[in-house]
Amino acid sequence: MAGIYIHIPFCKQRCIYCDFHFSTSFNSYRAEMIEAICVEIIERKKYLDNQEIKTIYFGGGTPSLLLDYELKSILDTIHSNFVVKKSLEITLEVNPDDIKQENLIIWRKNGVNRLSIGIQSLKQSDLDWMNRSHKVEDSFASILLAQKYGFDNINVDLIYGLPNLSMEDWVSHLNFIIQNDLITHLSAYCLTVENNTILNDRVIKRKINLPNEDVQSDQFLKLIEMIEKSDFEQYEISNFSRSGFESKHNSNYWKGFSYLGVGPSAHSFNGESRSWNLSNNKIYIKKIKENNLGYNETEKLSKLDQFNERILIGLRTIYGVNLNELSKLNKLTKEFQLALSEFKDKKWIEEDVGVLTLTKEGKLRADYIASGLFIS
């Protein structure tokens, strides 16, 4: 069970909150980038130890900027170098303004069967504030058009905790998602201020006042409350799906299965080690051209690293953390047991046949709880 992630490091413009790796001036070297990505796929074909590939995920950046032959050459290279499952999930992250008839035809023709649409907000002033390249009308039109061209597995991304997003706005955005049968999956993220973003700069210069944590928590709790009354299920803290439409790619990642990440800044994991590519487009291309493997760094994970990582990732999901599997990685120390019983007493964690999961209250402080259970 393994997946491949392809990072397409291009965007039309910079959203103010974004700290992903991408460039907005790429047309002069986009052919070289696609070639470098294909070379990396070939160079690292042994990384997953011949495991069958069940999912391919194009993220970024903005993979919906890929041209037909670019998408085809990356997928052909994967098919020629890996054992690929017939019923493969292929996800493409897309911006609403790229969802046009001609692109939808190209994506279907190349085997893409899941779209992840970066809607982010259904309020134009929020989109302007974020410096998104699309308009609210694009979002509404894009979902209908995607369905018309055969896409029945559609995720939308939403952001809450925005400065001008009232509870009323948020409820109306959620109602739109829940009541729209064409949308099968929702990823909802709280706005966070990351270093090296325009947002961070504006916050430091006091040009922006962010809502306080209570407002953000209330919006998260409203999200959970509305999801519980709908036919979506929360299967990861920020991810919700209708039955059978969970993201296979991300679920494999959360369950600790292996994946290969290709392209600048992409991360990989094969059970024993974690590796990451450098985040510079031109240097990445140069090193690949020179046959210099220095574009990638690897760190071997100790059993203790794996233990802590299982807690961090597993607790965020409905699959939870299996105590028996944890104990194979490291002894469940007295400190761990003490912290666990404290979190159970506070009703932040539940245990059912040896599997730990977070309660609704626990989900509000997932990272805090996970770090309380880490063993150092």
Ligand code: SF4
């Ligand atoms: S389109 Fe996506 S990757 Fe590009 S800047 Fe905006 S949020 Fe970041």
